[in-house]
Amino acid sequence: MGAVLKKLISLSSSNYKNLDWKTVLLILFLVAFFIRFPFFFRDYVDRDESTFIIMAQSWVNGHLPYTKLWDLKPPITFLFFAVIIKIFGKSFIAIRLFGTLLVALTALFTYGMTTKIASKKVAFWVALFCVFFQSLFGSLQGVMSEHICTFFFTVGAYLLLTKDHGKWYFLTGLFFGLSIMSKLNMAYPVLGLGIYFLWEGFTHKRLKANLKNLTLMGLGVIGTIALTALPYYFEGKTQIWWQSIFEAPLAYSDSQFHSPLKSLPFILASTLFFYFAYRKELVNFKSKPIQILLIIFSGVMLSFVQAGKVNGHYLIQVYPFILVLFGIAISKFVPHKKVFKPLVAVLLLLIPMEAYLEYVNIAKNKIEKGSFFNGEGIDVPSYIEANSLEIKNIFFTEYHIGYWVLGVDPPTTAATHPSNITRDVLYPYMENPRKTGIEELQYIMEVLKPKTLVARKGKKIFDKKLVRYNTYIDAYLAKNYTLLATVDRGLIYQRLE
Template sequence: MWSRISKLSPLQILLIFVVVAFLIRFPFFFRDYVDHDESTFILMGQALFDGYLPYTKYWDLKPPMVFYFFAGIIAVFGKSMIAIRAAGSLVVALTAFYSYKLSRAYLDKIASFFVGLLTIYLLSLFGAMQGVMSEHLAALPLVVGMFYLTKKHTTKNLILAGFLFGLAINFRLNLAYAIFFVNAFVCLHAGLNKAGIKKGVFLSIGSILAVIFSLLPYILTDQLALIKTSVIDASIAYSAASKQTLKTLPLILVVALLCGLAYKFIRPKENRFNFYLLLSMLFGQAIMFLISGKVNGHYLIQVFPFLLIIFVGLISKIPFPKKFNKIAPKLIIALFILLPMESYLEIATVVDSKKKYDRLYNGEGYNTAHYLMEHYGTELPKNSFYLNEHIGYWILNTMPPTAITMHPSNLVRETTFEHVENIQKDPLSELKYILEVKKPNFIVVDEDRNQLRGDSIVFDYYKNSLEKYFTLEKEFTPDKSVKIYKRKSIAVQ
């Protein structure tokens, strides 16, 4: 096994990673949503494809490059969830491949191969990893940028690395903290001299070019102020409102522990630039998590490739007995076969959906949308209000009723309202506008995960409005938590 891996060409390794990524992620190509953020990205991408720049008619606080990606997939392949998830799988495979290439600056070929393979698994399993998250999109240019920094620091390589870092920031704004520390390290490594400053300038030029590229539509249409209010100010307000610094400490301690072990056991005796470069990236990301005060599972996507280099490097230093080395290949193969248990379970879900609904696409986003179209045609359901499962808008060929409801949770984030144009002054006023002016024909909600419960006043108004204007139409899921409410004025079909 080891000799076969050592003989693999880069192209063969890339193909292996592509196949593994697609095999693990393929069962999730048919699920309605994995994370609400992904559904919002799809809707924002669709709006962009339809001619609306992000933050104009429809709104979310992520940087615009995220929406460009989804709009690009829709432009090429049409409204295809399979195409979106397949593109995500390719992004994961490429990230794994460049994680392998980056690892070669630190580890031997076999260890680096497993860094790449584990990258696929950690970016595809355990939580909300099976969809296409902004962290997936940011991780690829981040890893490739680090790869070019381990090469000779020519002007071309430095500007390219900076450009890739700039792209990463345009997918995940908080990566600016990590990239700042990397840039500072490159400048200061050999002392604060002309050569170091020159490297920092070239890195910065690349990053600025990427930012200009991302913001070009706003520059050309004189709407650059939208970026400050919608992306920067709104992100700062969101971070401040949801900060839980203590919950970030376990992750920071793990990062610190692994870095400490790496310093003791795998620090090279000579040419330590690449080693300290890796530590500067991890230190920067630790500071990033500390400042943001929040760690969701999918946030780890952007740190996993770098932690895996240290983790695999430490494992490779363990002096295993010869008997273990003989059975290690079989154990490793068994482990990699058993790890994607979520994928196997999802296959059962796809099969069950095919039997029950005669379609592979599954989840309440599909079920509710198809129910509405089957019973009320294609027009009436277009005026619907999804408090959960909001990928249903996309399936119904419609959009949310207001700009801020592109993500259901935005409706109860009061700090967000001052950063969005053309909406009401607060959550209660916005909900009143939706229910009394926009007058949706249907409301779709998962009562167990109703976003409005976060604001008691808003939730009370919602419950009273349901009783006054709506009637229960249909319940879904075994526990009947997902419900469709129909406006009373609509005739029963």
């Protein structure tokens, strides 16, 4: 990889001009693959990814999302995983490989957007850093809903910047709709773009043309959303589609209080960048493509402010758009001198440090355990199967990817993601017989009576703030279960009865 990057740094501007999309995609995919490959063998990187996989498997088994298992995400996220599982079976490698392709394609369309505003050289490096920022620093090595929705939105944004015919606006709307149906907060930048085009129509005396284009784009968005409802309509379950996708997220959002101040550091940092770029005339803010990218970025950031939190993987949604602006500014601000090339080469070699460490981890796991696949979500199910423990009546309070590995379902709808058990506000939308989290937990423990229960060493079963839940289950485990085995940090309990 070092030799490849060194060669790229030494390319002249004329060489960059000769780059075609196929070559760029190949380079981006190879870099993404190198960075993300060691994580192909991890049980999970983020717990949400495990939930998406479990929901997708249920869909493959013939159960529409929200009808047997339930989670607080729109259906296109689950569909992405379901298609992979349907074609390739239960394969961590296939899921992570297509996640890698998703990252590379997002970067490729970021490259395409940038070529309409800046040189191919700037576009290439923006795309390369798009791969880095979607793959490193936190839980980004898994396949997250943000990866999926950002890919669809980036394709739509590329079409918006490069095409100017009604059919393309409709297609743009379809991609924006897919993005929203992967993660709902992408409705914010879509709404922002609608307002922008209305404003531009008034100020540039092209209101009629803009209204036509907006109508076509709106039809594309609505059409995509409507298509996700069709399977539910045919099964007479449209209500659960509506409740799960739209009502439940709103109810959950209203029930949570996260201070908008938590997003303030990101707002201030981006504002300072824009101010500096404006003062130094590094970015032409009068340019329509630049304004469109600003609207998209601002819309996503507004959704973060409304949510009152910014997790690391949330930022995937803004990287393609802010990196374009940042790349343009850097290209004008930093003088092109050969002295910078060794520094850039060293920087690029150091950035994937998480990947290097994971390569060491999988090699160590292979030597010690005989397998590249690693993590308690894999090792705990392996122990359970090797020792013929009960799997049909099992409860994973942690490492719930184990349900998928063992080929079983969670004990109840609410237990699909362990944390959903404690979210009382969601129960009306799950069509769940129990109406509170504590009732659900008591039902699982006292009625279903799991023969096997998995927890995590050194961590409370539920959030430490949920004292009532932890007090109940700790006492119940002490009375009715025995700790059978500890597999790394995984605790395997067996029921005494």
